[in-house]
Amino acid sequence: MGQMIKVGMADLKVCKPPDNLTTIGLGSCIGIALYDPSTKITGLAHIMLPDSTAIRNNSNIAKFADTGIQKLYDDMIAMGANKARIVAKIAGGAKMFALSNENAASINVGEKNAQASREKLKQLGIRLLAEDCGLNFGRTVELYSEDGRYLIKAVGKEEKAI
Amino acid sequence: MSDISYEEINDKYLDVLKEIGNIGAGNATTAIANMLSMTIDMNVPMVDLTPVEKIGGMLGSEEDIIVGIMLEVSSDISGSMMFLLDMESAHHLVNRMMMRDPDYNSDFDEMDLSAIKEIGNIIAGAYLSALSGLTNLTITPSIPYVAVDMAAAILSVPAIQFGMVSDNALIIKTEIGGESAINGYFILMPEGDSYAKILQALGIPI
Numbered sequence: 001m002g003q004m005i006k007v008g009m010a011d012l013k014v015c016k017p018p019d020n021l022t023t024i025g026l027g028s029c030i031g032i033a034l035y036d037p038s039t040k041i042t043g044l045a046h047i048m049l050p051d052s053t054a055i056r057n058n059s060n061i062a063k064f065a066d067t068g069i070q071k072l073y074d075d076m077i078a079m080g081a082n083k084a085r086i087v088a089k090i091a092g093g094a095k096m097f098a099l100s101n102e103n104a105a106s107i108n109v110g111e112k113n114a115q116a117s118r119e120k121l122k123q124l125g126i127r128l129l130a131e132d133c134g135l136n137f138g139r140t141v142e143l144y145s146e147d148g149r150y151l152i153k154a155v156g157k158e159e160k161a162i
Numbered sequence: 163m164s165d166i167s168y169e170e171i172n173d174k175y176l177d178v179l180k181e182i183g184n185i186g187a188g189n190a191t192t193a194i195a196n197m198l199s200m201t202i203d204m205n206v207p208m209v210d211l212t213p214v215e216k217i218g219g220m221l222g223s224e225e226d227i228i229v230g231i232m233l234e235v236s237s238d239i240s241g242s243m244m245f246l247l248d249m250e251s252a253h254h255l256v257n258r259m260m261m262r263d264p265d266y267n268s269d270f271d272e273m274d275l276s277a278i279k280e281i282g283n284i285i286a287g288a289y290l291s292a293l294s295g296l297t298n299l300t301i302t303p304s305i306p307y308v309a310v311d312m313a314a315a316i317l318s319v320p321a322i323q324f325g326m327v328s329d330n331a332l333i334i335k336t337e338i339g340g341e342s343a344i345n346g347y348f349i350l351m352p353e354g355d356s357y358a359k360i361l362q363a364l365g366i367p368i
Contacts (some may be wrong), residue, residue: 006323009314009321024224025314028322032246039184048214048318048325055326060215095320095322097232097307140225155227156269161230 004142005032010063012045014075021143026092028110029055029118030133031141033089034076034126041081042145049079049109050116067115073124088126089150089162090117091141093133103119110134142148175361176209179334182360183207186289187336187348188244193288194281194344198258202344207336214331216275217321221246221347224314231282232307232319235290238299238363239356242320244314245285253343255281275308289348297363313345317350320351327354 002018009029013021028080043066049055052061052064061067076081077146090151093114102129114133121128132139151161184207195202210220218224227251231245247255253267259277270278286303294301309316324331331351339345352360 008215009318010325011219025218025312025318027311027315027318029318059329061213094315096309096311096316108229122353136309138311138313138318 001071003147007046008048008050010048010060010068010071012043012062012068012075012154014041014043014072015145016041016079017145019109020145024140026052026139026141027094027096028092028113029112030090030092032065032072032112032117032121033091033141033143033150034069034072034086034127034133035089035129035143035145036076036085037087037148038082038085039080039142040145041076041078042148043072043076043080044141044143045069047113047117050112062063066120069120069124073126083155085151086126086146088121088128089130089148090114090121090128091139091152091162094138095134095136096138098136132160132162173196175357175366177365178361178364179209179332179357180207182293182296183209183334183336183348185292186334186350187338189292190289190348191338193284194255197284198255200258200344201212202338205339207334210333210335212333213329214325215322217324217331218314218317218335220317220333220335222245224312225243227275227311228312228313228316229259229278229286230309230311230316231339232277232309232316233282233286235301235352237302237363239301239352239359240354240358241350241352242288242323243286243303243351244320244349245282245346246316246349249310251339251344251346252278252310275294279339280310282308283349289350293350293360299363306313317326320349324351332357352366 007023023046033043047068093110140153334350336348
């Protein structure tokens with residue numbers, strides 16, 4: 001029986017069947033799921049911020065879309081994933097509170113996270129198969145290594161798989 | 163901008179920051195208790211230096227559904243303040259305010275969410291005016307924002323705000339509840355050099 005391995009905030013993990021990956025309560029953060037269907041090597045990153053170069057304290061590379069996706073990709077290749085076959089799905093990037101004041105940097109960080117993730121995936125030549133981003137609710141995700149199914153759960157909404 | 167590190171502040175000024183939590187949360191608790199004419203217990207505040215990636219789980223279960231009221235704080239100090247309630251407590255508070263049957267627990271409608279925002283206003287006003295009176299600093303809260311969702315998703319908002327400037331956040335957290343029907347947390351999260359300003363205003367050399 002496989003394990004459901006938990007990925008924390010600003011964290012990333014790679015696994016193979018029978019194990020699966022989950023991350024809980026994505027708000028404005030993004031859960032980036034990478035999957036190689038040929039080897040079934042599966043990776044999930046939970047990033048908080050778009051850009052490591054915009055920030056002074058950037059010691060945790062899993063915190064940022066640019067460095068986090070790079071590391072996840074590198075880890076999967078190191079484990080034997082087939083570069084050309086890796087595909088991506090992303091979820092999260094919500095706007096939890098309708099903040100409106102002068103603190104412009106925190107406004108729409110969810111959308112910026114989603115945008116930065118798409119750009120990084122494009123730069124690595126990874127095809128983005130599906131996404132469930134934005135709006136104003138939190139998401140818990142589960143990524144299944146057998147088929148790359150990305151299950152999204154939200155409060156008061158039906159589960160959906162992308 | 164002060165060069166003082168969060169870590170250093172945490173060591174030296176823990177008691178002062180706890181006292182701020184005590185006075186602020188004490189005032190806020192009294193304000194709600196008076197409004198609802200009930201008794202609400204308050205625990206001793208905790209001051210924690212928390213890695214930003216741990217903020218989502220700082221209240222326990224990340225997946226529990228909670229009500230989060232958030233206000234941004236500006237003027238002399240900046241940061242955010244949150245009041246977090248479990249669902250049962252939130253329903254209890256709203257029913258009390260709307261003079262409804264105490265067991266009513268349908269999903270919150272627009273009116274209920276306004277009532278929750280009003281609670282946020284009262285609490286933030288009480289907490290921040292105590293802090294302002296103590297320090298003589300001008301502290302202005304934004305309008306309150308409300309979300310009902312998983313704890314981790316709600317707490318990701320302050321986590322991201324801190325994540326932009328630091329790997330850690332210094333959090334003044336006060337739990338209310340105990341025997342009473344209302345269980346929740348007041349959380350004050352001043353940013354960057356706001357700690358230095360508070361300490362200086364209190365005449366504490368740094």
